[in-house]
Amino acid sequence: MNYELTTIIGLGSGYLVLLFGIAFATERGWIPQRYVRHPAVYVLSLGVFASVWAYYTSVGNALDSGYGYLANSIGISLAFLLSPLLLRPLLNLTQTYQLSSLADLMAFRYRSPWAGTVTTLVTLVGVIPLIALQIRAVAETADILSPEASRGSLATGFCVMITLFSILFGSSQQAGRTRHDGLVMAIAFESLVKLAAFLIVGLFAIYGGFGGFSGLDNWLQTQPDLLESLRSTNYFSAFHLTTLMFFSAAVAMPHMFYVTFNANRGQGSLAFASWGLPLYFLLISLPILPILWAGIQSGSTVQTDYLPVVIGVEYGKPLLTILAYLGGLSAASGLIIVITLALANMCLNHLILPVTQPDAKSDIYRWLMWRRRILITALIWSGFLFYSLPEENPSIQIIGIVAFTGGMQFLPGIIAILYWPAGNRKGFLSGLSVGVLIWLIYLMLPIFTASNPLSLAAINWSGVGIVSLIANTLTFALISMLSQTSDEERSSADSCTLDTIKRRKRSGLVAKSPSEFIKSLSKPLGNITATREVMQALQDLNIDIEDRRPYALRRLRGRLEANLSGLLGPSIARELIDGYLPYSIVSQHGSSDLNVIESRIEAYRSNLSGMAADLDNLRRYHRQILLDLPLGVCSLSSDNEVLMWNRAMEEFTGINSAEVLGSQIADLHEPWLSLFSNFIEEDANHSFKHYFELDGHKKSVNLHKALIETSGAPELNHEGMIMLLEDITETEILEAGLTHSERLASIGRLAAGVAHEIGNPITGIACLAQIIRDEYTDTELNKLARQIIEQTDRTSKILQALVNFAHAGTNNTQYADEVVSVAACMEEAKTLISLDKKSKELEFVVECDSEARIRGDSQRLLQVLINLINNARDASQFNGRIVLQASVEGNQVRITVTDDGIGIPAAIRDRVFDPFFTTKEAGEGTGLGLSLVFSIVEDLDGDIDIISPVDKSRGTGTQVIIRFPCYHDEPDPAQKASNP
């Protein structure tokens, strides 16, 4: 059954146009994001690894080595089943540092542009034959279906279409650090097509070829040789090496690295793929044996590898043939597209950019995009050239084996990234060179030089593979142990190694703000690119452009390096960053970046178990103690960078820890800057009673500090300092209040004594004045005597009130239980208050019902009134008005003291009765007045209420309302009896 050439070309072109359509629809957002972002799409895109090797070569492998053909699926599946050991930590690394290829990863880990360049060159040499293999498979299957077609023209047309697709959907201006959803979706679709095609062909092989499973079993019983070869797999020779080869290919082959890490949407997708991809490979491996056996049964003479396509021809099923052909086309095109995109990035970052870089004045993104496009084209056509070698070239099986054995040479370097921080650049490059040299001489060169067709047995690929890998590993280990590792490389190794949380020492940057970052980077990148990159990094980190904290700037620098690494590769990015954003002091003896360590431990916490988890709990407990301590705690590094700022410190200073962590003490605003800076300079470790003003209130603090001893750097005096801040403002007020009370009590006692002493002569004066008045009637003298008597009466009254008030405050006073006239008390209070000169500036109004009487102690009521009037007076402005009112309301006496002063702020209204609460300056008020009032009112069975403001429109005035049980005269018992 032959097909027209136009049919083959039409089918191939139509299929590739369909891919264009899917990619285009995805890029335009026509396909809902819930499908585009689904983990199943990620798994299917990883199916790109099931290339022509899995689709065609596996059938030949199944014939040669029985179940050994499963080794490639097992190898790649193991890499994903055990993803927490390899892929998951590598995914973290690639995402954190924006590493888009294996060469980027190697250059980053081994801190050497050479590591990236050599990795790229080895990959290039190994992968070009793999591209050629795909082109060859497409051309040869087309040739089987349409013998009159020219293979060369078919291959050329295929390469043209693939080149166009790769350029259009894989090389945008942001390529290298962004996901290409359109491309990923198209690749996922291709994987689905080849899986469906393979399963359908497999099912046909069973039911169409043998009439079902029982027919197949019956046929197999007649083929003992086949069954024997199927089960004679030597699991301890080439099978293991093939498994290892494909295990390492999960990271080492550029297309797998590209899809696994660049198309990933997070750990969740990888977890899904950890079982999803093995399932995919299991399903794609399942039909291989039935296809092989159906092909054998049909008696086909075509190369075994192409049986999936041939079965349809042999059994007269044209649709099946077309489907199988499209499946093969999917396998080949998917791999070429992804592998060339990945390789183009590697070549750009590690071969082109180290030699020539864009001018700062040019559009860097455009410059990079065009070079990437040129590279994609060059790579695809290099594969075409390789394919075009003379007819004697080896089988696709040999080409594939050689390519994957080359990729295996990276395995020691990859393992060392995560598990051996002592491995260094010299070791890696030496080991890789030795391994690659053996591979080149014994596997690669025979492909070009062999005069007879090669066979797998002839090249002894497994022996060469094992020897090259062992030689590579031993050289790597030996050279690494014997050679020196630079500090930079050690720092990089620490960043990559699993479970290592050591981080570089903190150092200051020359650039002191994001704006200075832009200015510095403008020299190599141009102003537009520098601004765009810095703004992008700021946005990624959610940092403000005005943020000048060293910690924030260090993070910004790291992010910029990561972002530029995604754009230009890690070597160039590091060169740029080190050159234009250098550290001011690079000290190995400074404090570690504790904030980074802490955040790493926090992120890693749920993975800790056993002793590590216990230690972490202990760490958290101690940290919590410091955070919750009611004293302000601030921890400083040796260069005065703030490392801890606890909650009490936040509350007292009003500075959030997120704002201050990582900044210098010198960056704090006043009054903290002077307070802390001066204290740090002082020799004394304790400093008491610092007074300053904060938000209009006087504050006082004690400061304490202790140096944190060094643990291993004798040239430094200390590693930092811990500083405690003790807020003593309330204690100061309390102390002032007590002192004031003491002073008042003394004055009260003194006043009582003085009043008593003055009282005697006043009484004498009054007596003499009475004698004069009585003896000299109707004279001027009589009139003067009366006036003297009036004045002495008044003086006596004042003195008596003073004595009574002074006695009322003493603890041993026995309170009277008497009928108290509120009017008399108000008058007396008014008299006493009027003695204060401040009271003379105010107008007092007394409106009192003469019937207002209560039962209790008049002196205590007097004290209540005086305290309230005092407060009203203090709150009143000049010429203010204070109204004292008392009225009888039913069984209650209602007393009000109303002023038109400033009122009481709502925020403190609930606290005015608290002991020692005052809004007055320290020493001016005790904070006990209203507390005492409250206490007395309660003792007298009354209640108290405050309304403020009284004048709602102006927000001024305060009214204190007190209610006491009213005292009513008991009716005379005799009167009671006569009036029943």
Added chain:
Amino acid sequence: MYIPRPLLILLIILYLLFLLSVDWINQMEGTWYRPFLVGFLIIAIASWTHREQDSDEL
């Protein structure tokens, strides 16, 4: 080095299954798709272990 507990379980199961299944797969009277049954079993266990994993996004 930290290895998640579910992964340890998976590793042990993989090892045991490999030892136990090689002879079973290679029995002459056995069906040809036995290796795939073992594969499906491993993938089912793996899907369980990976679902249990805690993601720290390190």
